[in-house]
Amino acid sequence: MPNPTAAILIIGDEILTGRTREGNAHFLAGELARAGITLRQIRVIPDDHATIVACVRELSAGHDQLFTSGGIGPTHDDITADAVAEAFGRTIGVRDDAREILARHYAARGVEFTEARMRMARIPEGAALIDNPVSAAPGFSVGNCHVMAGVPNIFQAMVMGLLPRLQGGAPLISRNWQLMIAEAAVADQLRALAEAHPGVSFGSYPFVNDAGQYGTNLVARGTDLAAVEAAHAALRATFPEGA
Amino acid sequence: MPNPTAAILIIGDEILTGRTREGNAHFLAGELARAGITLRQIRVIPDDHATIVACVRELSAGHDQLFTSGGIGPTHDDITADAVAEAFGRTIGVRDDAREILARHYAARGVEFTEARMRMARIPEGAALIDNPVSAAPGFSVGNCHVMAGVPNIFQAMVMGLLPRLQGGAPLISRNWQLMIAEAAVADQLRALAEAHPGVSFGSYPFVNDAGQYGTNLVARGTDLAAVEAAHAALRATFPEGA
Numbered sequence: 399m400p401n402p403t404a405a406i407l408i409i410g411d412e413i414l415t416g417r418t419r420e421g422n423a424h425f426l427a428g429e430l431a432r433a434g435i436t437l438r439q440i441r442v443i444p445d446d447h448a449t450i451v452a453c454v455r456e457l458s459a460g461h462d463q464l465f466t467s468g469g470i471g472p473t474h475d476d477i478t479a480d481a482v483a484e485a486f487g488r489t490i491g492v493r494d495d496a497r498e499i500l501a502r503h504y505a506a507r508g509v510e511f512t513e514a515r516m517r518m519a520r521i522p523e524g525a526a527l528i529d530n531p532v533s534a535a536p537g538f539s540v541g542n543c544h545v546m547a548g549v550p551n552i553f554q555a556m557v558m559g560l561l562p563r564l565q566g567g568a569p570l571i572s573r574n575w576q577l578m579i580a581e582a583a584v585a586d587q588l589r590a591l592a593e594a595h596p597g598v599s600f601g602s603y604p605f606v607n608d609a610g611q612y613g614t615n616l617v618a619r620g621t622d623l624a625a626v627e628a629a630h631a632a633l634r635a636t637f638p639e640g641a
Numbered sequence: 642m643p644n645p646t647a648a649i650l651i652i653g654d655e656i657l658t659g660r661t662r663e664g665n666a667h668f669l670a671g672e673l674a675r676a677g678i679t680l681r682q683i684r685v686i687p688d689d690h691a692t693i694v695a696c697v698r699e700l701s702a703g704h705d706q707l708f709t710s711g712g713i714g715p716t717h718d719d720i721t722a723d724a725v726a727e728a729f730g731r732t733i734g735v736r737d738d739a740r741e742i743l744a745r746h747y748a749a750r751g752v753e754f755t756e757a758r759m760r761m762a763r764i765p766e767g768a769a770l771i772d773n774p775v776s777a778a779p780g781f782s783v784g785n786c787h788v789m790a791g792v793p794n795i796f797q798a799m800v801m802g803l804l805p806r807l808q809g810g811a812p813l814i815s816r817n818w819q820l821m822i823a824e825a826a827v828a829d830q831l832r833a834l835a836e837a838h839p840g841v842s843f844g845s846y847p848f849v850n851d852a853g854q855y856g857t858n859l860v861a862r863g864t865d866l867a868a869v870e871a872a873h874a875a876l877r878a879t880f881p882e883g884a
Contacts, residue, residue, distance in 0.1 A: 411844055414680045415813055415862060416671030418846070421662065423685070428659030437657045440685035442666070445844075472825035473845045474832040514828030549847055570658055582715035585757030589717040601654055601688075602716045603661070604792055619658060 401436045401567030401621065402462035407453055408442040409468040409478050410548055422467040422553045429557055434567030434621065435463060445469060450481035458485070458543045463564060465557075468548030470537065472514040478545060479538075483522035486540045493521040496536055503534035529559045568621035573630035577640045578613040580604070587636050588616065591629070597622055598629040616640070644679045644810030644864065645705035650696055651685040652711040652721050653791055665710040665796045672800055677810030677864065678706060688712060693724035701728070701786045706807060708800075711791030713780065715757040721788060722781075726765035729783045736764040739779055746777035772802045811864035816873035820883045821856040823847070830879050831859065834872070840865055841872040859883070 406426055412418040423440045430437045438461060443449050450469075458464040469478030483490035496519035504511045518535035521527065528537030528544065530552055537546040537556045546556040577584065581604040592600040598620040605613055616637070618629035634640065649669055655661040666683045673680045681704060686692050693712075701707040712721030726733035739762035747754045761778035764770065771780030771787065773795055780789040780799045789799040820827065824847040835843040841863040848856055859880070861872035877883065 408683075411842065411862070412846055412860070413667075414670055414683065415815065416667065416674045416680075417815065417860065419664065419667040424656075424659065424662040427657055431659045437659075438687065440651075440657065440683075442683035444681065471845070471847065473828045474835055475844050509823075512825060512828075515825045517828070518825075549849075551849065572658065572660065580752075582755060582758045582761075585716045585755075585760070592717055599654065601718050602714070603655055604714065606792075606794065617655070617660065619654070 399567070401434050402565055403438050404430055404435045404463040404465065405439040405441065405457040405461045406437065407450075407457055407464060407466045408440065408548075409445060409450060409466060410442070411444050411475075413442050414444055421550055422548065425550070425554055426465060426467075426557055429561060431570040431572075433561055433564070434569045435564070436567075436570075445475050445477060447477055447481050447484075450478060451485045454482055454485035454543060458541060462542060464543045466543065466545045467553055470518065470535070470545060470547055472517050472535075476517070479520055479522065482540055482543055482545055486522065486543070488522040488524060488540060490520055490522045492516055492519045496521050496527060499527075499534055499536060528556050531555050531559070570619060570621060571623055571626045572617055572619045573626055573633075575616045575618075575630065575633040575637065575640045576613060577616065577637055578611060579639070580612050581614045584614060584616065584637065591632055591636060595625065595629045595632065597625045600629070642810070644677050645808055646681050647673055647678045647706040647708065648682040648684065648700040648704045649680065650693075650700055650707060650709045651683065651791075652688060652693060652709060653685070654688050654718075656685050657687055664793055665791065668793070668797055669708060669710075669800055672804060674813040674815075676804055676807070677812045678807070679810070679813075688718050688720060690720055690724050690727075693721060694728045697725055697728035697786060701784060705785060707786045709786065709788045710796055713761065713778070713788060713790055715760050715778075719760070722763055722765065725783055725786055725788055729765065729786070731765040731767060731783060733763055733765045735759055735762045739764050739770060742770075742777055742779060771799050774798050774802070813862060813864060814866055814869045815860055815862045816869055816876075818859045818861075818873065818876040818880065818883045819856060820859065820880050821854060822882070823855050824857045827857060827859065827880065834875055834879060838868065838872045838875065840868045843872070 406423045413420045469476050525538035525540045532552045601617040603615045620626045649666045656663045768781035768783045775795045844860045846858040863869045
């Protein structure tokens, strides 16, 4: 059976205007590879209701799982929850269980539970809450769409709580072989290796090190450990000067 | 006249498998904001021919400019040029001007001009070359689609050569106001400010500093300098405790 597929939808003007360098997708990409869920697309879009609705519909229909990041805070530009509810044809309102979680959190800290904070208890009907061990305000799952915060430490904590609940597959195994020669110098042999190992994906990634020297990382990837190890052995044998 | 719009298409399995944290989109996002080109989407997709063709068609039709990063090197997994040619219905082959650029570069360095390196001279018919002052192998523009390397220093050099040739608009101006209070505590006043300044976009971005203290960055953005400055003045007056 092939691995389940996934997409990540990052919501936020701050990424598209160049203010913030996005990192949540990179974190989740690594976790999905380990969980055996094949990430097929990452998309970044603005804080725009119609755009969010359309992208949630498209990406949730086209993948087994959709993960979103951003736009579920207390301010006027946090519009993700309403857009996801609309995308799935659900109503949305303050839900008792989410309100209780926030009320306990603020009471324990002597913080007033304002109307603005109450916004974070607005959850689409029928959604399952995603635990937020950092700042209480929960994420939620509607259908196959998992809605999480954009603040990196909160996003990461939500992912670590959510992923064990999802159907995974065979973990992606990657083996690296680094050469201090130019990418073009390995192209022919690498193509032959790729053809000889059809169940393994070969990538080549040129780099420049701190000393200004050019090199190439060769990567063999796949979900069959024996096949990836055989490919890695072939890389080592073909390019014995690597490390 | 509204600013031109753009999308960025990042091509590479290494991003989706979590191996590489993508940074080219962040760099280009900042440059586009300065050039007055409104970035509406960033999308990351795998090294898959049909996916690249479909996404290039969709995103080039839906935006004034499309920028791609990745997949134009010498190895078997570099399939972007062929896919872009197909997306625009162009033939592709080794082009004399691109071959000359590479031939001179390798001759000057005493490097053999191999078949693998010749792959980097394959350019769609009618494309304009994008200069690569780092390692010679050019990018190219077909229609409104600008195809550039994935290696960050090469990507950045290509962008800096390309952008002055494109139609820009009014630069995006951003002003920041940082508060050491929680986001929820500013929500009501921020919403009122957003309503009072309709030509300006207000964002709020919570953070935790190294000392573990929570704070919020408030950002006013727009293309009208006077309007953004007025919004920033209103932020300072409303939250005098900020900096």
